Every structure is written in structure tokens, then in C-alpha cells.
Amino acid sequence: MIYTAIDNFYLTDEQLQNTPSRKDGIDEATETTLRIYGCDLIQESGILLKLPQAVMATGQVLFHRFYCKKSFACFDVKIVAASSLWLASKLEESPTRAKQVILIFHRMECTRENLPIEHLDLFSKKYGELKAELSRTERHILKEMGFVCHVEHPHKFISNYLATLTLGTPIELRQEAWNLANDSLRTTLCVHFKSEVVACGVVYAAARRFQVPLPENPPWWKAFDAEKSGIDEVCRVLARLYSLPKARYIAVLKDRKQFTFSAKSGDSQSLATARHTS
Numbered sequence: 162m163i164y165t166a167i168d169n170f171y172l173t174d175e176q177l178q179n180t181p182s183r184k185d186g187i188d189e190a191t192e193t194t195l196r197i198y199g200c201d202l203i204q205e206s207g208i209l210l211k212l213p214q215a216v217m218a219t220g221q222v223l224f225h226r227f228y229c230k231k232s233f234a235c236f237d238v239k240i241v242a243a244s245s246l247w248l249a250s251k252l253e254e255s256p257t258r259a260k261q262v263i264l265i266f267h268r269m270e271c272t273r274e275n276l277p278i279e280h281l282d283l284f285s286k287k288y289g290e291l292k293a294e295l296s297r298t299e300r301h302i303l304k305e306m307g308f309v310c311h312v313e314h315p316h317k318f319i320s321n322y323l324a325t326l327t328l329g330t331p332i333e334l335r336q337e338a339w340n341l342a343n344d345s346l347r348t349t350l351c352v353h354f355k356s357e358v359v360a361c362g363v364v365y366a367a368a369r370r371f372q373v374p375l376p377e378n379p380p381w382w383k384a385f386d387a388e389k390s391g392i393d394e395v396c397r398v399l400a401r402l403y404s405l406p407k408a409r410y411i412a413v414l415k416d417r418k419q420f421t422f423s424a425k426s427g428d429s430q431s432l433a434t435a436r437h438t439s
Contacts, residue, residue: 170226170229170352171352171353171354171355172229172349172352172353174353176229177229177349177352177353180192180228180229180232181228181229181230181231181232181235182195182228182232182233182234182413184232185232185233185234185235185415186234187232187233187234187413191233191411191413192228192233193405194405194408194409194411195233195238195408195410195411195413196224196225196228196347196348196349197347197348197402197405197408198238198408198409198410198411199224199228199238199239199241199242199245200221200224200225200242200346200347201347201408202238202239202242202243202266202269203217203220203221203224203242203245203246203249204217204221204343205269206242206243206246206262206265206266206269207220207246209265209268209269210257210261210262210265212246212250212255212257213253213255214343215253215255215314216246216249216250216253216255217246217249217346218312218314218316218343218346219249219252219253219312219314220242220245220246220248220249220250221245221346221347221351222312222314222346222351222352223245223248223249223302223306223310223312224241224242224245225346225349225351225352226305226306226352227241227245227301227302227305227306228241229349229352230305231301231305233413233414234413234414234415235414235415236298236301237414237419237420238410239266239270239410239420239421239422240294240295240298240420241298241302242266243262243263243266243295243298243422244295244298244299244301244302245302246262247259247262247295247299248299248302248303248310252310252312259292259295259296260283260292262295263281263288263291263292263295263422264281266422267281267291267422267423269422270421270422270423271423273410274423276423291422294420313356314342314346314356315342315345315356315357315359315360315363316339316342316343316360317356318356318357318360318385319335319338319339319342319360319363319364320335322360322361322364322385323335323338323364325384326364326368326375326376326381331371331373333371334367334368334370334371334373335367337366337367337370337371338363338364338366338367341362341363341366341367341399342359342360342363344399344402344403345359345362345363345395345398345399347402348398348399348402349398350362350395350398353394354391354394354395355386357385357386357387358386358387358388358391358392358395359395360385361382361385361387361391361392361395362387362391362392362394362395362396362399363395363399365382365392365395365396366395366396366399
């Protein structure tokens with residue numbers, strides 16, 4: 162059972178190894194790639210839309226939570242990423258219009274797939290279908306979350322932890338910890354550990370990089386309600402993330418035409434689905 166409350170949506174190791182996608186026959190490497198790919202879409206689109214970082218962070222957490230309950234074989238990563246960003250913009254009080262989200266994702270898809278960047282007619286059937294699918298997927302996300310979408314990020318703890326642990330913390334160390342926290346959102350750490358534990362992990366990794374000593378007697382992490390095993394796992398997951406190649410789109414949808422934001426790529430995507438499912 163997945164426990165969901167105001168500040169809780171955390172899975173065990175066993176649950177993370179038996180997600181709906183795994184039960185649909187999607188292997189760990191493919192699921193990892195699609196999770197990173199979706200988070201990359203959320204981050205890139207948020208930057209292009211000039212949204213606050215909190216919107217992208219919340220969108221990425223919602224994205225991971227959704228795929229802890231639903232399979233990549235049933236919901237395409239592109240539309241879930243777009244809907245997660247759209248919903249997050251409202252939750253973080255920086256609401257973005259559906260039109261802006263669709264146009265940005267349309268442009269990103271054309272760029273990523275080396276297609277001509279053509280104008281998407283706002284009165285076309287294609288645009289109408291995209292807008293309806295965006296709203297429909299947002300409702301799916303809300304339903305699966307039980308309309309409980311509160312998200313707490315590790316970023317809010319980093320400055321306080323560093324101020325408590327060190328005197329005269331270098332700006333570079335603080336920035337490194339912040340960057341690591343951003344990168345952690347591309348992994349399932351946000352659905353595995355509390356934000357305080359992730360914050361401890363990124364502070365520990367940043368301090369090691371800059372060779373800043375942290376108090377060990379008593380262990381500093383005890384003051385922040387964390388365990389060394391959790392900190393080590395955060396570091397391990399981040400190290401693995403940095404060893405992976407750039408994430409790419411993989412067609413895994415079953416029993417339906419592949420989703421696409423660009424009108425030009427529909428045929429090729431359908432063929433990719435046919436090859437994958439044959």
C-alpha cells in the first residue's frame with residue numbers, strides 16, 4: 162500500500178521494484194530512462210516558459226508520484242510531463258495557460274526529433290485534441306493523488322542545514338548542494354525518502370566535493386532526523402544518475418496510437434509503436 166498524506170508519499174524498495182510499469186513488462190532501465198526523460202521535459206519547458214524553479218520541482222515530484230500508480234505503457238510520458246507542469250504551475254501560484262504549455266511542448270518535440278518547427282494552428286483539430294488530452298491527463302493525476310498534491314522540497318532545508326553545520330559556508334558549496342537537489346528530482350528519491358533525508362544527502366555530497374569537514378561526534382545527520390544509510394543511498398542514486406547517457410524517448414504505449422505533440426511525427430511514432438509491440 163502507498164501511504165499518502167499531506168507530506169507523505171513514500172515507497173519501500175520493494176514497491177519501487179514492483180511499479181505498475183514493471184508489472185506491464187517494462188524493464189528497470191527503460192523505466193529509469195523514461196522517468197529522466199519526462200523530468201527533462203518538465204525542466205526544459207519550465208525554463209522556456211520562464212517559470213520559477215519551484216514549479217518545475219513540484220511538477221517533477223507529481224510526475225514521479227503518478228508513475229508510482231500508473232504505467233508508462235498506459236500513459237505517455239510526454240503528455241504526463243506536460244500535465245504535471247501545468248498542474249504544478251497552479252499549485253505554486255504561477256498559473257500558465259494550457260495554450261502556452263502545448264505550444265512549448267510542440268516546439269520541444271519538433272526540436273528533439275529534428276522536425277521542421279511549424280506553426281500549430283490554435284483552431285485546428287490537432288490543437289483541440291491536445292488541449293483535451295492535457296486536461297484529461299491532469300484529472301487523472303489529481304484522481305490518483307486523491308487530490309492531495311502538497312509537495313515539500315529538500316531545497317528549503319539546505320541553507321538552514323549548512324548554516325547550522327558550518328561557519329562561513331562557501332557560496333560554491335551552497336550552490337553545489339542546490340544543484341544536486343535539483344538533479345535528485347530526476348530520480349525516485351522524492352518518492353523514497355523524506356525531503357530532510359535528501360537534503361542531508363546532497364549537503365553531504367557537496368561537502369565531500371569541496372572537502373569541507375562536517376561534525377561526526379555526535380554524527381551531524383542525527384540532528385536532522387536522518388540515517389547514514391539514507392544519506393549513502395542518496396549519494397549512490399545521484400552517482401548512478403550522472404553515469405547514465407542522455408535520456409531519450411522510448412515508445413512503450415500498448416494498444417493505442419503513440420502520443421505526439423507534432424502533427425508531422427505521427428506516422429513515424431505509430432511505426433515505432435508497432436515495432437515495439439510486435
